[in-house]
Amino acid sequence: MTLLSGQRAFVFQRLSALVLLAYIAAAAVRLALGAPVTLAQWQAWAAQPLAAAALLVLALALVAHAWVGIRDVVLDYVRPFAVCVTVLGIAATGLALLAAWSALILVSHAL
Amino acid sequence: MRYPVGAVASIGHRISGVLLVLMLPFAVLALDRSLRSDAAFFAISGWLRLPAALLAWACAHHLFAGIRHLLTDVGIGASLPAARASAYAALIAAAAVGLAFLAL
Numbered sequence: 627m628t629l630l631s632g633q634r635a636f637v638f639q640r641l642s643a644l645v646l647l648a649y650i651a652a653a654a655v656r657l658a659l660g661a662p663v664t665l666a667q668w669q670a671w672a673a674q675p676l677a678a679a680a681l682l683v684l685a686l687a688l689v690a691h692a693w694v695g696i697r698d699v700v701l702d703y704v705r706p707f708a709v710c711v712t713v714l715g716i717a718a719t720g721l722a723l724l725a726a727w728s729a730l731i732l733v734s735h736a737l
Numbered sequence: 738m739r740y741p742v743g744a745v746a747s748i749g750h751r752i753s754g755v756l757l758v759l760m761l762p763f764a765v766l767a768l769d770r771s772l773r774s775d776a777a778f779f780a781i782s783g784w785l786r787l788p789a790a791l792l793a794w795a796c797a798h799h800l801f802a803g804i805r806h807l808l809t810d811v812g813i814g815a816s817l818p819a820a821r822a823s824a825y826a827a828l829i830a831a832a833a834v835g836l837a838f839l840a841l
Contacts, residue, residue, distance in 0.1 A: 640807065692757070695751075695758065721761075731769045731772060
């Protein structure tokens, strides 16, 4: 399996989709049961270490899912090859920065 | 040119996915502001209604069409009539969510 192997991307995309689906279902159930809706309640909840860790996993799953999706779309439509690779590089850098930024926000809020 | 409904649901899944990725920086910014008590940041003014509805549609379509793809992967609803019916269902449900946000 190489870096751009379709099979690994396929599995990765579906696993991250299932993780995101689980989060959406959990959020829907929590909201239905009257989960924190004010800004203050949300902040208190997100400051708990377990909640922050769960949100971090969510952010990472989202970025991973976004990466495979964007990679598929760019590989399918962007030509010539040099432009395709450049766009992939920009997307990878941007998504990595977003993951790092999310981690920084969540960890600094929980500490 | 006439596209089958499955193709429309499928390309919509891609378009909504790209839209959602482009909105990710704003999602992280919203996370940052929400943990800093910036209530003013979340006051949606009138001109943001259209982008908000578009985003709601993208979320809904990506979710519904995505669940449809996952089920098809494991062989549920893979027959042509079932796949066509679920494609219509995903398209209509997502459009309804978008319109509901527009009316909100």
